[in-house]
Amino acid sequence: MSQNTDFVPFAKPSLGLEEENAVLEVLRSGWLTTGKIAKAFEEEFAAFVGARAALAVNSATSGLHLALEALGVGPGDLVVTSPYTFTSTASVARHLGAEVAFCDIGADDYNIDPDKLEALLERSPQVKAVIAVHVGGLPCRMAELIAICTRRGIALVEDAAHAFPSKIPAPVLASVGKAEADGTFAGTLGAIGVYSFYATKTITTGEGGMIVCEDEKLVRRMAMMRSHGFDRDAFDRYTSKTASWYYEVAEAGFKYNLPDLLAAIGREQLKKASRFLEERRNIARAYDEAFGPGSPAEELLELPPHGAGPFRAAHSWHLYSLRLRGPIAGRRDEFFERLMQKGVGASVHFIPLHIMPYFSRRYGLAPSSFPEAYGKYLRTISLPIWHGMSDTEVERVRLAVLETAAELAACTPRPRTRSGFGGGEA
Numbered sequence: 001m002s003q004n005t006d007f008v009p010f011a012k013p014s015l016g017l018e019e020e021n022a023v024l025e026v027l028r029s030g031w032l033t034t035g036k037i038a039k040a041f042e043e044e045f046a047a048f049v050g051a052r053a054a055l056a057v058n059s060a061t062s063g064l065h066l067a068l069e070a071l072g073v074g075p076g077d078l079v080v081t082s083p084y085t086f087t088s089t090a091s092v093a094r095h096l097g098a099e100v101a102f103c104d105i106g107a108d109d110y111n112i113d114p115d116k117l118e119a120l121l122e123r124s125p126q127v128k129a130v131i132a133v134h135v136g137g138l139p140c141r142m143a144e145l146i147a148i149c150t151r152r153g154i155a156l157v158e159d160a161a162h163a164f165p166s167k168i169p170a171p172v173l174a175s176v177g178k179a180e181a182d183g184t185f186a187g188t189l190g191a192i193g194v195y196s197f198y199a200t201k202t203i204t205t206g207e208g209g210m211i212v213c214e215d216e217k218l219v220r221r222m223a224m225m226r227s228h229g230f231d232r233d234a235f236d237r238y239t240s241k242t243a244s245w246y247y248e249v250a251e252a253g254f255k256y257n258l259p260d261l262l263a264a265i266g267r268e269q270l271k272k273a274s275r276f277l278e279e280r281r282n283i284a285r286a287y288d289e290a291f292g293p294g295s296p297a298e299e300l301l302e303l304p305p306h307g308a309g310p311f312r313a314a315h316s317w318h319l320y321s322l323r324l325r326g327p328i329a330g331r332r333d334e335f336f337e338r339l340m341q342k343g344v345g346a347s348v349h350f351i352p353l354h355i356m357p358y359f360s361r362r363y364g365l366a367p368s369s370f371p372e373a374y375g376k377y378l379r380t381i382s383l384p385i386w387h388g389m390s391d392t393e394v395e396r397v398r399l400a401v402l403e404t405a406a407e408l409a410a411c412t413p414r415p416r417t418r419s420g421f422g423g424g425e426a
């Protein structure tokens with residue numbers, strides 16, 4: 001539990017003596033960059049999620065780039081993802097000369113809609129890969145996505161930047177034969193899965209990420225492209241006991257490795273991941289109780305999607321994204337400002353990519369091109385949810401949200417201010 005401060009930030013990492021000592025050990029070891037600590041982190045992460053191989057990288061963005069490169073994505077190809085995501089999910093396709101085709105999200109969550117995906121694939125034969133984003137940590141409808149992509153021979157990549165550790169319950173995956181008795185980790189189901197350890201994520205290394213993959217050939221390609229296209233990595237090159245000065249550059253690769261300094265933090269965070277999840281679940285529960293059925297603000301606030309049926313247990317609760325409704329539906333920006341004035345940090349996930357100047361211009365998209373994504377964006381606000389939040393801080397957020405909702409409902413509705421890029425009505 002952290003100390004109560006005046007301002008409750010939107011996100012805050014939870015780092016202890018364990019992380020400090022692990023970093024000190026690396027500092028004193030004489031080996032700072034990628035070496036045996038990064039290797040150990042990879043092995044421990046792979047064991048945690050039940051993956052055959054894991055590759056540590058310096059960000060999820062790098063991981064997604066490596067994933068598409070290994071899958072052979074290039075000029076003339078289309079990569080499908082939803083506009084309800086962070087820019088790197090889509091920009092990595094552009095880095096490889098491929099084009100992006102957006103597919104709208106579903107009515108019940110913030111994730112790509114399998115039915116709309118099927119219709120899009122029907123009319124787009126050039127699609128090489130689909131990137132499914134588990135927004136906020138609630139897994140996509142993976143069984144349907146796997147079936148659709150397998151039928152068409154399209155690679156399915158999981159952007160699991162938010163989804164560690166989200167577990168998909170067995171009944172949901174029975175039809176695709178990937179069910180584990182106590183759930184399967186989101187990120188381990190597609191051809192390649194990529195997690196983020198950015199500073200606000202569910203475990204962090206400051207900057208960092210992890211790729212998981214079952215296919216040895218893809219793993220070898222990504223490992224090589226992660227390190228300049230070398231035929232061996234720097235760790236071998238400098239510490240191997242055998243003659244090791246020689247290497248060959250097999251491809252024009254990238255520099256996407258995770259140094260031991262950061263991997264040391266990741267190993268300690270990984271040990272705490274299950275406890276962190278439990279804490280975030282408790283916060284989500286406390287928010288649900290305050291804003292859900294029976295709450296004075298029930299008519300004004302819509303709880304984040306939890307997933308139906310067995311999916312309810314799957315969430316990593318990286319984000320707790322409420323939606324405003326009723327008379328306050330169009331007043332998200334004011335809601336945000338008032339929360340900040342009350343000492344509560346908040347954020348908006350996501351400003352959809354199709355209204356970002358780059359993507360909107362390149363593909364001729366209007367806000368209405370993806371009505372679910374745009375409509376949800378206008379009403380959504382993400383609240384603080386981080387392990388280490390004290391009960392007092394959770395209570396402050398609950399009260400600030402309830403007060404703000406009541407204040408806005410009490411004053412005469414005014415036309416809403418233009419919001420971000422594009423504006424529009426809820």
Ligand SMILES: Cc1ncc(COP(=O)(O)O)c(C=O)c1O
Pocket residue numbers: 058059060061062085086088089133159161162195196197198208209
């Ligand atoms: C959905 C999603 N994908 C990818 C990324 C990129 O992660 P990173 O900052 O580790 O590159 C983010 C970052 O926030 C994200 O939210």
